[in-house]
Amino acid sequence: MSSARGLITDTIAFSSVDGPGNRFVVFLQGCNFDCIACHNPYTINVCNDCGECLTTCSTGALTFGADGHVAWNEAVCDGTDTCIATCSWDATPKARPRQVDELLADIRRAAPFLSGITVSGGEATQQVAFVHALFSAIKADPALHHLTCFIDSNGEAPREVWSRLAPVMDGAMIDLKCLDPEIHRVMTGKPNDQVLESIRFLDALGKLYEVRLLLIPGLNDDPELLRGTADWLADLDPMMRLKLIGFRPHGVRPHDRELVQPTAEHMSRYRDVFANRSQFSICSV
């Protein structure tokens, strides 16, 4: 039994894009990066109860509660996400605190169909106590302990976070936005030393499942840079599993729509760069 609570943006019962096999995915609200090209910008911040979204919601699903916080009535909501479109704070009024036990009930229902669960975000490691409690509860439950527990992370977390999670975490998928620290800073607002350290440390722990590279033409796809990235990764694990993700404008904020979407030829070229440097297991999407 665990009453640990996390701030949950949403969950989905079946996902085929968040790790091996079919997975239940928990999205946590709040991120310590502010990436250009973020596909879920409403997960970056925690609602500041400004009430802006109340003015545009047409269903009355959003109100100020007695505690001064914005409250969301799911039963009335029509799901058009006008609130998210309105929010200038990159948040959502629909993220809610939920207990581990509540989530377990949902996971149990889906469990016969799953290889595992993945905690994503937002940034999963920002709520490490909750993630640890959730994974521990799954490992302790006879009906669920066969499920693998994965994290999808931006890698901006200190060693202590990974050391704490390692006993109950089966694998991590880490985004590497760019090997070049300056471009990384442009893309995320932060340098990349902690991300690189996370990749190194997780690999040493045997917990690095996959490194994900979001590629944007003209920004982080310089051939020399990609070759350097390939060599840096191959140095850790020449067979590393890589996911090359071409930027897509879907979901991004208006100021990011100027970014260029790679063509099939771009993607093929990126793939070749990595495939020529090492025996990576490459998936490109």
Added chain:
Amino acid sequence: MQEFRSRAEALVRDGALGYDQKLRRLAALATEAIEYPVLSDACREALDKRVICDMYEGNAPYTARYILPDYAKAMAQGSAHLEMEPPTTLDDALAFLQVMYAHVPSVTTYPVYLGDLDRLLEPFVNGISDHDLDEKLRRFWIGLDRMVPDAFAHTDLGPTDGRVVRSLLRVERSLRQVVPNITLRVDPTLTPDDLVYDAVNTVFQTGKPHFVNHPMMVVDHGEAYAAVSCYNSLKIGGGAHTLVRLNLKEVVLRHTGGVDAFLADTLPGFVELTAELAEARIRSLVEQQRFFDTHWLAAEGLISIDRFSAMFGVFGLAEAVNLLMAYEGESGRYGHDAAADAVSYRIIERVAELVAARPMPYCEGGGGHCYLHSQSGIDLDRDVTAGTRVPVGEEPGMLDHILTCAPHHRLFQAGISDVFHVDDTALANPQAVVDIIRGAFRSGMRDFTFNLDSNEFIRITGYLVRKSDLIDIDTKGALHSSDYLAAGSENAYHLTQRAVKRIGCHELSPRPDH
């Protein structure tokens, strides 16, 4: 007589029908000259109003509807009728099967069951390289598609792994044909994940195979069963005499009152009328036309009447539930509301109970009763959902969809299928679909079939068509709309029938001059 003559003339002169289509329709027309089996007035009225349905099989059935010859027995003993010795090599075995297919009857004239090809052929592949095996099976596969041009012709593979099943999946992926349809038997212990994975990758390419829950089937039919035609699970060496169907929506429209009264008073009467129709047709086939006394498959012991039953189908469950909910003053809809789903389970459990209590002659395969079946849609069904499905476009998320459907499955011995949609992201992660299939069977589903959203092949009910063929049909349909109007045909599926010349889905368009 004048009307009969003009209908026959219209058929023989129809410019849109192929030769074999004309032949089949003329034969169906001819049996209209024979009296229909004797029915009570109530049964006749229900049939005329299409509350119950005989699949337009004709007035005098002269073949069992679904026949599953025991091909293994035939290959072991040879056939006197066909003057064929037992095969001793792979080439002989393939030739033997091709000959036999030409002599297996069905209501569509094409065999609905082509055998468990992996089990039948595995004994012949020792010493043949994978390359040669693929070559031979590829030639055979092309032959099937060209010589048995019916999307209901079906082979069954698994549950165990082997060289033949792997070769057939490779050939299937490389040829991308509509025929034959394929089922893979899946057993949690006998079927390795890797084989299911291979099959999932094949679905991504060709929309096949369909997957069945092997242990559940074995409980109902024993080891010797196969899924054939529109995923009808029946006994090998047996089959189904006929398929009758009850339109649950129409029954509810003839009912006043709530759910309890429906189950206690209205439903039993219509189940009995459907059973009466089945019995009349079975007796006509067995006692009047004496099919089993005269056909060579029976004479050589390749089918046995005691492994037959009849299929009792239901359809329109979704509409029936939603109407009954409204009668009760509730707004819940099937697939989206626990109370509505509960009504659906009560209806099907009641139908199953009534069918299991109704003795049926010549149905020893079903323990003296009909098998329950939920699958078929035919092109003449309008404004009513096939089987027990959640209506297309109203399906909930996949987990809820599966959990809504699963409780129905154990009751449908002769098959039930719901088509699930998998988006293209699964292409990069076939294991995700393997997980879902395993989960579906763990959750009590009998049959599982899925479409990839972007697939060139799409399933309608249990058969496949190519999207590109449909696109052609739309064009042709627009060009020749007067032809379709003249034929009295209104719906899109008919257009498919008329324009796809080489491969038909003959069971789906059952009326002789439609």
